[in-house]
Amino acid sequence: AQSVTQPDIHITVSEGASLELRCNYSYGATPYLFWYVQSPGQGLQLLLKYFSGDTLVQGIKGFEAEFKRSQSSFNLRKPSVHWSDAAEYFCAVGTTGNQFYFGTGTSLTVIP
């Protein structure tokens, strides 16, 4: 069965510091992988996605993620965090049937 694990429930970083959010997945076939961001009481905004090809993908707002098949990981990174990046971040795996399964999310706090 497919599953997504986000080991870090909550992360606090200083503004300007680098960020890495971890995501591990379990899926029997080649996965479609996504990172979404959710602000309080809001829907989800797509940050980036991986379908195939280059394993380092660039997204919006300066985010990037690297797909590592050997580690079943798709970690999200940003070199310099801004206060507006404080939000909930979700990793998701999409199946060939186009169903999405989400991780439990990582809450990001940015301190001045």
Add this chain to the structure above:
Amino acid sequence: GAVVSQHPSWVICKSGTSVKIECRSLDFQATTMFWYRQFPKQSLMLMATSNEGSKATYEQGVEKDKFLINHASLTLSTLTVTSAHPEDSSFYICSASPAGGPRVNEQYFGPGTRLTVT
């Protein structure tokens, strides 16, 4: 492009009544729409997959007679919570996948509907 709307954005209803939530793809056609439920500070849990013109497919543990899904057109899916109870209070989010084209494996999410059952 690829905008999904939900209506209402929030609703309060009394226990035992039914509530309908609409999900619309505004600028694209969606053969498949999805319904999720999100409890406070938790992840999105897929409830069901809705295909235009056919019966929805429910995830294990989701009561299909309680959460009625209708996908009558390529731009509209509805979720009706029947005989709602306080434990049904949650944030319901829909998403839609474009019918064909390069974005067929993507989902675009609505802003969510906050349901409170008193």
